[in-house]
Amino acid sequence: MENNVKEISHDVAVSLWKKAMLSVETECERQPEVIMVKGVCIATLGNFSASTGKAKSKKTFNLSAIVAAALCDHPVLCYTASFPENKGNILYVDTEQSTYHCQKVMKRILRLAGLPEDKDCSRLQFLALRxxxxxxxxxxxxxxxRNTEHLGLVIIDGxxxxxxxxxxxxxxxRVISKLMQWTDEYQLHLHxxxxQNKSDDNARGHVGTELNNKAETVMQVEKDxxxxxxxxxxxxxxxxMDFEPFAFRINDDAMPELVAGYTPSAASVGRPKKEPFDPYREIPAQIHINVLERVFAASPSYDYDGFCHALQDAYLEEGVKINYNKAVSVVTFLRNKRMVLQDDKRKYIANPEAHY
Incomplete structure (x- = not known):
């Protein structure tokens, strides 16, 4: 059971409360824009962004272009970068590939940036953590x-x-909170x-949902x-603002290059496709909490069908109308969040230690 909530003392809470207070009388600095696509900002210091895509969609090649643009003063693919002088260093972390393939990525970045690929660059630190x-x-x-001076860009793949x-x-x-802590505390950008799921274009798992909700920019890389x-x-x-999609292919030198004159596919005729129902995104947290209090005040446990119907009624009383199929999705969501459990008789019960 997941219940690793750290208790915060009163004194610490008061200190954090005072630090979090904002005032319109205090001038807040705008975060520097550091990475652009065709003149459109996709990355600022103090924030994080992400790339998603199916396996073998060339996400790492695209990532190489972003890092190369941050190392040089010319465009790479459609990326340009402008980091402050005291934020010129880059940390690249690879969690998936062997040291051999990590070194190939490192050489590709240096070559794209117009730097010698047989000599380490003092501004680029590469970690292989497979x-x-x-x-x-x-x-x-x-x-x-913590120990890299003048750090402006951190890459985590993946x-x-x-x-x-x-x-x-x-x-x-916890991990998304860590990304936000690093970017805010050290005023860097993290990508x-x-x-993505094999069955749809959604980023995988609950961490994908958190990324979509918290990231400054989420880009998709997919095969044409x-x-x-x-x-x-x-x-x-x-x-x-959105940037115009662009396309690249891998040339004979195993380097990404722009596809000249690429135009996005025309939108399909008719009504636009509706995204799948997402209880996390479409229903506020407090409503979920209110519904569970209402449902389990009426009965301590439910079988599956009874639970779905009870949820339909309770959400409707909160002003949210869901059909039975959406109630099924809500049950899955509540189980994944461990807000509800199943007892020995497979009945649905409230989790007294749940937290949203």
């Missing part, structure tokens, strides 16, 4: 960030390997990669439907 555990990876990244269970709400929340040798990059979620 052999380490999730706890060790987090600790290593934390130490590297965030899934910083946790044991990709569907764990507690683990997902990470997460695979008409030509599998071409990868298309587009914004899925972005706080700035």
């Amino acid at each position: 052999k380490n555990t999730p706890e060790e990876r987090l600790a290593i990244i934390d130490v590297a960030i 965030v899934r390997d910083l946790i044991h269970d990709i569907n764990s709400p507690a683990e997902s929340s 990470t990669i997460l695979h 439907k008409a030509d599998s040798s071409v990868s298309v990059v587009e914004a899925v979620h972005i706080r700035s």
Whole structure:
């Protein structure tokens, strides 16, 4: 059972409360814009972003272009970068590949940036953490960030390997909180990669949901439907204005290059496709909490069908109408969040130690 909530003392809470207070009389500095796509900002200091895509969609090639742009003063693919002088260093963390393949990525970055690929660059630190555990990876990244001067950009390929269970709400929340802590405390930008589900275009697991909700920009890298040798990059979620999608292919030198004159596929005729129902995104947390209080005040336990119908009635009383199929999705969501449990008789009961 997930219940690793750390108790905060009263004195610490008061200190944090005072530090969190904002005032309109105090001027807040705007975070520097550090990475652009065709003139559109996708990354600022103090925030994090992400790339998602299916396996073999060339996400790491696209990532190489982002890092190369941060190392040089010319565009790479459609990326340009402008980091402050005291934020010029880069930390690249790979959690998946062997040291041999990590070194190939490192050489590719240097070549894209116009730097010698047989000599280390003092501004680029590359860590290969495939052999380490999730706890060790987090600790290593934390130490590297704390001890690297003038750090402006951190790359984590990929965030899934910083946790044991990709569907764990507690683990997902902890790792996303860590990304936000690093970026805010050290005023750097962090970009990470997460695979998409095989069955749809959603980022995998609960950590994918957290990424979509908290990231400054989420880009999707996918193979072109008409030509599998071409990868298309587009914004899925972005706080700035959308950028025009662009495409690249891998040339004979195993380097990514722009596909000249690429135009996005025309939108399909008819009504736009509706995204699958997502209880986490579409229903506020307090409503979920109110519904469970209402449902279990009426009865301490339910069978599956009874629980679904009870949820329908309770959400309706909270002003949210859901059909039976959506109630099924809500049950799955509540189980994943461990807000409800099943007893020995497979009846649904409230989790007294649950936290949203």
